[in-house]
Amino acid sequence: MATLTLSGVRKSFGATAVLHGVDLAVRDGEMIVVVGASGCGKSTLLRIVAGLETATAGRVMIGDQDVTALEPADRDVAMVFQNYALYPHMSVFQNMAYGLKIRGLPKPEIIRRVDEAAALLDIGGLLDRKPRQLSGGQRQRVAMGRAIVREPKLFLFDEPLSNLDAKLRVQMRAEIRRLQKRLGVTSLFVTHDQVEAMTLGDRLVVMHAGHAAQIATPMEVWERPADTYVAGFIGSPAMNFLAATLEAGGAAARLADGLVLPFADGSRAGEAGRKLTLGIRPEHLRPQTGGLRVMVELVEPLGAESLLHGRLPDGAEMTVKLAGAVHADGVLEVMPIAEALHVFDGETGRRIEPLG
């Protein structure tokens, strides 16, 4: 068991900078999910931790050991790949035992570990099969098993669930979480799926354009996103953003159409007229006359709730999530819940916290 510390990790491929200095401290036994859109550098970050890429600058520490210059095999990490990367000509047993065999473990010990992992993953009956005789979910388990038998300091997951169908993905997600908790191995999990990120991680690293935009617990990321990117990325359907200006005194924001929304949690610093971006999650809007006038273009009934897609008079898109079946045509007036309003700087997109 070990901690993982990244300090100032940068990576450039030729002239293209992919990572612009990432700092991260993972506690012992913690599950960190690195989430971001494709091309944000999250896989590169994982591969640097694994040792499959070398960082252009910065250090990687596993426990007290600086592993920046070590080969993958010497880092004591195990990795689960997106397409599982099971050797097709080896049986399940051989696949799981291969790394141990290379490390020169005695045969009885190898058998013991493989059997243990197989029992844990419920794949005991599959040990003699070849990977191509397995279903997607079974291959996933074998890939997990191959990681577990090594008893590594660190588990690395590179989008391991994205090749599974939706139902299996949900099931395996829960299973990975259970296993990780049970084994207590420090883990780094890369995904582009925000639901996976929210449900799996003790903490999230939201990556954006080579930076860690926010590192926090899932609920914190959801409740207090650090900037408009994180706010828009985490949460489904995505947060609505409205341009606004700060009212004199800083206790309210004025929208373009003149509507004034007071802040429930305190006033913000800045002069009157400071440009703001207001973030409102679709589920934090309530029908109320005198509110925002949404011209409804599409209603998506989801059963327990309905999604309304529409536009404000100035053309800004707006999504509203209302409970139950809603039949709305034409114009719907909605009002955001004041407590759930997110305030961002209009220029930098950074979150503005209330004063005091």
Place this chain on the structure above:
Amino acid sequence: MTVAAEALAGRSARRRVRETVVTHVCLVIGVLIFAFPIYLALIGSTHTSGTIGRGDVPLLPGPDAVANYAQAWGIGGGRFMGVPAGGMLLNSLLMASLIAVGKIAISLTSAYAIAFFRFPGRMVFFWLIFITLMLPVEVRIIPTFQVMVSLGMTNSMAGLVIPLIASATATLLFRQFFLTIPDEYVEAAKIDGAGPVRFFFDVLLPLSRTNIAALFVILFIYGWNQYLWPLLIVNDRSLETIVVGLTKMIGSGDAQNEWNVIMATAVLAMVPPVGVVLLMQRWFVRGLTETEK
């Protein structure tokens, strides 16, 4: 069924029959064209030289098969009396196997280097290998002969085999195959702690099995059919290969050829390549059509 539907069904059934007949006729014609010379050789090897020498070629088997094959195997015939086919077959077998195995070994390792490692001059080497594709054995045969003479390797199995071992084609084929192997295998092996040599033997070689088998068949036949090079490099009759020996059996016309023995030797010369193809057919077809992934 309505009348229209019946007519339609009848028409499509007739079309199927017509298609079957046409394709079979084409195939039968093709088989006849390819098989007839072999059939003639087979028949010729069962008659006495007198029967063939009269000029009318028999189309039915004769009674002298055992005698002809025994002579071909043990004694030889025609101008080349005293060089039995048995020894020549063994030489050919050895040469073709060594060429095939050598070519595969060399091209596997060089393709491994080119496909998986980055080193200075990688592309230069790749293009050098690629360019040699355009140089058949015949073009470089004089300099190669000179080199072999200087090294004192004429009249030896090594001299017969080594110059034919380098193979651009096989190297390129293996390179293309290696490029289709997902990077994840390489990375998984790295994390498992397998070095380059282990990866080669534990992962790459087993994955290449079908390709190796297919290439072995092709290269074995390539080696078996070598004519010009063995003709040049070997004078020693104990190293004679069957393909060269067979042509040496045929005289220039001053004496009657023992066609019966020549035919028997020719049939014997066909057996090993056919055997290799039959034995490895399953692998061969798999190697050409699919990759195990």
